[in-house]
Amino acid sequence: MSGSFKPISPERAEQIRQALQRARASNQGIAIDKQTGQFTGTAPLNQGAQEKVNMIGKFDTHYRG
Amino acid sequence: MSIVSDKNRLVLEHRAMRERWGEAARWCCNSGRTVYWWEYTVRVEGNEFPIRVAYPDDYPASPPEIIFDVELPGNTPHVLRSGRVALPGVRMCWFYPGESKRSRNVWNPATDTAAMAIGVAHRWCLAFVVWLSTGNWPVPDAANVVA
Numbered sequence: 655m656s657g658s659f660k661p662i663s664p665e666r667a668e669q670i671r672q673a674l675q676r677a678r679a680s681n682q683g684i685a686i687d688k689q690t691g692q693f694t695g696t697a698p699l700n701q702g703a704q705e706k707v708n709m710i711g712k713f714d715t716h717y718r719g
Numbered sequence: 720m721s722i723v724s725d726k727n728r729l730v731l732e733h734r735a736m737r738e739r740w741g742e743a744a745r746w747c748c749n750s751g752r753t754v755y756w757w758e759y760t761v762r763v764e765g766n767e768f769p770i771r772v773a774y775p776d777d778y779p780a781s782p783p784e785i786i787f788d789v790e791l792p793g794n795t796p797h798v799l800r801s802g803r804v805a806l807p808g809v810r811m812c813w814f815y816p817g818e819s820k821r822s823r824n825v826w827n828p829a830t831d832t833a834a835m836a837i838g839v840a841h842r843w844c845l846a847f848v849v850w851l852s853t854g855n856w857p858v859p860d861a862a863n864v865v866a
Contacts, residue, residue, distance in 0.1 A: 661852035671857035691762030
């Protein structure tokens, strides 16, 4: 399957970039709405059971292949 | 040894997957029943990433492979072009073998499951969308991180 990916606005990209770095520095999770796929912010990992939110707080460094 | 030969682990994997991702994850195997994986579609910021979370033979000593079932741009960083599991597709480069200094990024066979790998995939795909839009990967490279 060939991918056709849609970019996001520079403002949205910057918002997400800052959140990803903030989450890594504070060991927080990334929250993504399960229904819409929209990034909604960061949150403590103990809130991971919230409905519609995916919490990811590990493997926050990416490696070069 | 296949994941299905360890019944306790198999139960643990299925329970964790259903608790975290519900029915959105689909259990699959090849025709010879030698390779097992989960299919899932990561949805992030208006984009969809079909993935397979596949079990290597030495699982859980080694983490699962996260394999894209969609073609990524050829210059996508943080991917591996091949892997050990006999499935086609580019692999997400999400851990570093032998990593010992950054405990958050070490695969723990006792507690981590394929369900967690899908969570990891969400973070990676979010970073990918930022990279696609700006040309810069928003998460530090391992080489640039101070342990």
